[in-house]
Amino acid sequence: MTTSTAQQAPGAGFTDHTVQTDGFAVRYAESGTGDALVVLHGAGGLRHSRALDLLAQQYRVLAIEMPGFGEQPNEAHDTMVQLAQTVARAVETIGLDRYHLLGTSFGGATAAHLAVAYPDRIISLVLEAPAAFREGATSPAEIPPEEMLGRFRVHPERVPPFLPPDPQFMARSWPLVDRLLGSRPDYDQELADQLPGLMVRSLVLFGDRDGIIPPENGRTWRRLLPNCCFILVHDAAHDIQGDRAEAYAEVVDDWLGRGWQFLLPEEDTLINP
Amino acid sequence: MKVEIFTPVNYYGSAASVSDWPLPARLFESDKGSLSIQRGFEQLEAAFEAGFDSLNLAEHHYSPAQMTPAPHLFAAALGERLPRAQIAILGTDLPLHNPVNIAEQYAVLDNLLGGRLRFALLRGTPNEYMTYGTNPWESRAKFEEAVELIIRCFTETEPFGWEGRYFRFRNIALFPSPVQRPHPRITLSGNSPSSARFAGRMKCDMGISFLPPEAAAASAAAYREGAAEAGWEPTADNILYRQFAYVADTDEQAAQDVAELNWPQGSGMFNSRNPELMQVIGLAGAAMAGVPKGVVPDMSKAPNPFGKVWFGGPQTVLDQIRETVQQLGNGRVELIYTGFVNAMSHENVVRSIKLTGEALIPALHAGAATVS
Numbered sequence: 001m002t003t004s005t006a007q008q009a010p011g012a013g014f015t016d017h018t019v020q021t022d023g024f025a026v027r028y029a030e031s032g033t034g035d036a037l038v039v040l041h042g043a044g045g046l047r048h049s050r051a052l053d054l055l056a057q058q059y060r061v062l063a064i065e066m067p068g069f070g071e072q073p074n075e076a077h078d079t080m081v082q083l084a085q086t087v088a089r090a091v092e093t094i095g096l097d098r099y100h101l102l103g104t105s106f107g108g109a110t111a112a113h114l115a116v117a118y119p120d121r122i123i124s125l126v127l128e129a130p131a132a133f134r135e136g137a138t139s140p141a142e143i144p145p146e147e148m149l150g151r152f153r154v155h156p157e158r159v160p161p162f163l164p165p166d167p168q169f170m171a172r173s174w175p176l177v178d179r180l181l182g183s184r185p186d187y188d189q190e191l192a193d194q195l196p197g198l199m200v201r202s203l204v205l206f207g208d209r210d211g212i213i214p215p216e217n218g219r220t221w222r223r224l225l226p227n228c229c230f231i232l233v234h235d236a237a238h239d240i241q242g243d244r245a246e247a248y249a250e251v252v253d254d255w256l257g258r259g260w261q262f263l264l265p266e267e268d269t270l271i272n273p
Numbered sequence: 274m275k276v277e278i279f280t281p282v283n284y285y286g287s288a289a290s291v292s293d294w295p296l297p298a299r300l301f302e303s304d305k306g307s308l309s310i311q312r313g314f315e316q317l318e319a320a321f322e323a324g325f326d327s328l329n330l331a332e333h334h335y336s337p338a339q340m341t342p343a344p345h346l347f348a349a350a351l352g353e354r355l356p357r358a359q360i361a362i363l364g365t366d367l368p369l370h371n372p373v374n375i376a377e378q379y380a381v382l383d384n385l386l387g388g389r390l391r392f393a394l395l396r397g398t399p400n401e402y403m404t405y406g407t408n409p410w411e412s413r414a415k416f417e418e419a420v421e422l423i424i425r426c427f428t429e430t431e432p433f434g435w436e437g438r439y440f441r442f443r444n445i446a447l448f449p450s451p452v453q454r455p456h457p458r459i460t461l462s463g464n465s466p467s468s469a470r471f472a473g474r475m476k477c478d479m480g481i482s483f484l485p486p487e488a489a490a491a492s493a494a495a496y497r498e499g500a501a502e503a504g505w506e507p508t509a510d511n512i513l514y515r516q517f518a519y520v521a522d523t524d525e526q527a528a529q530d531v532a533e534l535n536w537p538q539g540s541g542m543f544n545s546r547n548p549e550l551m552q553v554i555g556l557a558g559a560a561m562a563g564v565p566k567g568v569v570p571d572m573s574k575a576p577n578p579f580g581k582v583w584f585g586g587p588q589t590v591l592d593q594i595r596e597t598v599q600q601l602g603n604g605r606v607e608l609i610y611t612g613f614v615n616a617m618s619h620e621n622v623v624r625s626i627k628l629t630g631e632a633l634i635p636a637l638h639a640g641a642a643t644v645s
Contacts, residue, residue: 201549219299222297223297223299226546226547227547227549259549259553260547260549260550260552260553261553261556263402263403263406263553264402264403264406264407264408264409264553264556264557264560265406265407265408266408266410266566267408268408268411269408269411269415269439270411270438270439271437271438271439271440271441272436272438273438
């Protein structure tokens with residue numbers, strides 16, 4: 001994996017597409033070739049990053065804009081399970097039977113529900129600061145604007161710059177986030193009861209300075225999922241992709257490509273023969 | 274014949290029954306941890322009183338089977354408690370570490386122990402390559418260089434540099450040096466003929482763990498060949514054989530005790546509940562054995578790594594040990610009473626150690642065929 005994408009604006013290599021599912025025009029951005037990696041965004045909506053650009057060098061990355069986070073409102077879904085089912089159907093309509101699935105924050109919770117409902121479709125799962133277990137968390141809606149940046153990013157100087165949620169976007173999408181996730185308890189017992197039966201290979205990532213969901217919530221996933229690796233990304237807050245793009249892409253790529261073998265480095269350390 | 278004991282310092286808490294590597298830290302109970310350390314000391318103190326010739330520890334990680342990921346710390350404390358005991362660490366998982374630092378640690382430990390130290394340099398178990406993230410495919414070549422470097426650390430008397438194939442240190446000067454000059458006796462593994470040959474070439478002792486006697490005998494032969502290539506001839510005292518042992522008053526009592534807790538397996542060691550992780554552990558083991566990267570190992574062709582364990586009444590165990598010695602020509606046996614983990618009660622372990630001291634050790638020291 002090279003870092004040549006540093007010269008381009010994040011997402012420059014992606015092209016936009018739309019697929020009709022469950023009455024929604026589901027937009028998705030796609031780049032790259034190889035095994036499919038379906039990406040589900042956080043509550044802030046679909047955003048591009050250098051990390052996804054790097055992953056698109058190895059994988060066919062499809063970043064799905066979930067219903068309710070674009071122009072079209074979503075009044076149809078009342079639960080994460082329903083949203084996850086629509087996302088799964090959208091991916092199926094795109095033509096993917098089996099794929100890697102990566103979800104960020106709200107999208108991490110969605111991805112977990114999707115994996116529980118359709119484990120046979122998921123090659124491996126990556127959950128970036130997933131929001132299904134939020135013990136000690138602070139809702140972005142409660143964070144004063146001047147604190148927002150520091151909660152999401154340790155390194156605001158890195159590209160792309162962190163953009164606070166657009167008020168109009170928030171007005172449109174936040175009721176959906178609140179309805180599906182905010183109304184749920186901080187510890188989703190219903191999901192917790194299902195995770196021990198989910199054998200999908202799962203990587204859970206948290207920034208060790210996450211200012212939204214305390215990284216200690218990663219332990220819950222590690223404890224409940226029987227096939228789970230929990231990794232803290234150092235010097236990163238909630239937006240790990242923004243803070244540590246290269247590290248994020250490397251660990252995800254290694255996990256998707258090698259699974260648990262990623263515990264065994266393959267690189268030779270021979271200095272000279 | 275020298276008789277040594279290896280105490281893994283089992284964890285005696287409810288987590289000991291959980292067979293899952295790596296074991297989550299949340300399962301560690303501090304009071305049980307303290308109790309386990311105390312019991313480890315008690316077992317070694319009982320062994321010293323019983324007349325064992327060396328009290329041995331080893332390095333393993335992330336498991337209730339062994340509470341000694343840094344065994345030199347335990348050894349230093351043990352040395353304070355038992356100022357006349359010979360102590361060995363058999364051994365260090367060398368590929369996980371900086372070899373110069375390992376040399377420094379052992380030099381300091383030998384000073385702390387006043388020259389009572391022996392140690393082994395080993396390649397570790399397959400899971401250990403996942404402890405700190407170590408490439409298992411280059412395990413052997415890198416290990417062998419590290420062994421040579423460590424010996425150089427002990428033998429070079431002026432600051433020096435090392436321009437190796439795998440290691441580059443431009444500035445090495447061991448200070449303190451060990452008390453035993455040039456260095457304490459070093460044991461290398463003989464669990465394969467190639468390892469055994471290397472041990473002979475390095476003029477080190479050889480330790481064989483658990484192998485069936487026929488395989489162990491092949492290693493012993495390779496060891497002697499390697500030694501001959503290096504111009505020396507090992508004696509029986511250079512060869513150590515490690516095996517599980519349990520001695521009770523009678524064969525019947527021993528059989529009952531070992532059956533109760535599935536000794537020596539107990540709840541296992543270094544097994545993961547995750548089948549995908551177990552596959553990778555198997556892959557690491559194959560890589561250590563020389564299976565190239567990218568080749569899926571055929572585990573059905575892996576040789577049986579375990580010989581018969583020794584248990585019974587005193588005469589039965591003595592007969593078992595003597596039979597192995599006859600095949601192998603070893604002058605040292607190292608006995609493990611605990612099993613892996615959760616396999617034998619502490620009380621039974623201590624009782625067995627004492628009985629060994631009363632009935633077996635005098636016979637083994639004397640080369641006698643019948644117990645005292």
